[in-house]
Amino acid sequence: MDSQPTPAHPTWLGAPSSARDVLYQLLVDGPLSRSALAEKLGLSAGSLTRVTKPLLTSGEIIETDSRHVGPTGRPTQPLEIVAGRHYFVGVKLTGTHASAALVNLRTDVIATAEAPIGSLQPQAVADLVADLVRRVEKSAPQPVAAVGVCLGGQVTDGGKISWAPFLKWEDVPFGDLLKQRLGLPVSIINDLSALTLMEHWLGSGRGIANLVVLTMGAGVGYGLVINHQMITDANSGLGTAGHIPLDPFGPPCDLGHRGCANVMLSQPSLESRALASMGRPVPYAELLELSAHGGVAKTLVDEAGFALGRLLTIASALVMPELIILSGEGVGLAAAAREAIDAGRRHDREAHAREVPIVVIDVDDTHWARGAAIGAMQQPAP
Ligand SMILES: [Zn+2]
Structure with a gap:
């Protein structure tokens, strides 16, 4: 797996310079005190002042209003990039x-x-x-x-x-x-x-070093941040996590994997399983609603939830994230199958292992x- 550090040289910030490094650091981290900024960039206090002065004059950065007392006991004003x-x-x-x-x-x-x-x-x-x-x-x-x-x-x-x-x-x-x-x-x-x-920079994963993002929808998606850097490799975008086996008794996917994440969790797969067992087309949202009343719908949704729980435990065990974010247009499963998900998480987890926190987010285009x-x-x- 190749790590892909957040690029430190975006085109629009212009040629390499200390000023550009200051702007980029404030962009990624938000407002920072001068001492924190100097430390992150490896600059002395004097050098930082020389770099930031023209940026303040030109209006690229400002001193925020949120005064607080710095380490020397003097009030300091954090620096902030001007969003507009x-x-x-x-x-x-x-x-x-x-x-x-x-x-x-x-x-x-x-x-x-x-x-x-x-x-x-x-x-x-x-x-x-x-x-x-x-x-x-x-x-x-x-x-x-x-x-x-x-x-x-x-x-x-x-x-x-x-x-x-x-x-x-x-x-x-x-x-x-x-x-x-x-x-x-x-x-x-x-x-x-x-x-x-988006989630790591500004969303639920802000400030979190090790983060997993799992999505359900047309397929199963997997995003990863390690030590504050998003990880991608040559296979990113192929949906490889979708073929992780989760249920030895599940139906096969189109590649023949029995009970893989795609076949257990994706919307098209759940809808086709509902059609086969209920004898009529059942849209995903309706299937989740029907599951509250028991019957075949509950069996299908609980099987999916249990499989999701197992996937969460696999991700927790192998990646050791501080947080897992669940999202995608199929994320309604998280609420509809809460107990089954918890059971699936417990099924494979070491008894003493702490449970990794999960945040469910509903996102639009x-x-x-x-x-x-x-x-x-x-x-x-x-
Ligand atoms: Zn598969």
Whole structure:
């Protein structure tokens, strides 16, 4: 597994310099005292003052109002990046629609737009995304610095999409197609990476060194932060965690794995199992509702919950995270099968092992788009 440290040289911050390092540190960490900032960057107090003075004058950073007493007993004012100095557009792309959000440096949402995807032809989708970017950019007080796109699938360096099943794409240079249309830096990342960045930077996982993000929906997604850095590898975006075996008596997935995470937890699989055992199409949300009344629906949902519990224990044992975030459009399972999930977690856990805390978050397309924008903010210089 290759670790991918958060790039310290985003294109939009300009050439390497101590000033750029100060801006980036404040962007990632939020407001910092001068002493904390100097320590993180390995600068003396005098050097830091020389670097920050022009940034304060130009309005890139400010001294916050929250005065507190520093180690010397004198009141200090933490430094903070000015969120409105730069704007980014994040886009969440699915097989059916695209959602764009204009955000500032804190990823506060300024404007949103969305459009259905008609043709899956890459040129047509690039036209549509470029149009959405231009629409939300109108609400920005200044030109957008960079654009980030996230989607389900595998993305290689340089914004090339090697595999995106929902768009039926293979080896599509989507980053280049967008750059040609917009003339801006473009970053393309897997959607799980976007959500993981969002949660680690600004969400429930903020400040947490070791974090797991698990999503359920069309498939099962897995994101990982170790020592404050998101981990990706050449297989990221292929959904490999979806084939972890969870139930030896479960049905086989399309690759023949009996009871793997995909077949036990994904919405399409649960819906097809419901159809087979209940004799009629039962949408996922209805299946969760019906499970409260017992019967076949409860059996199916509890089996899924038990499998999810086992997956949580596997992740806890192998990764040793401080927190697991559960999300995705199928995350309603967490509430519908609470007892079964707890039973599944206990089933494989060492009796003395502490239970890793879990946070369940329901996210909309704008949330994913904000994560894509963070990808653009962190994009390294070419
Ligand atoms: Zn499988």
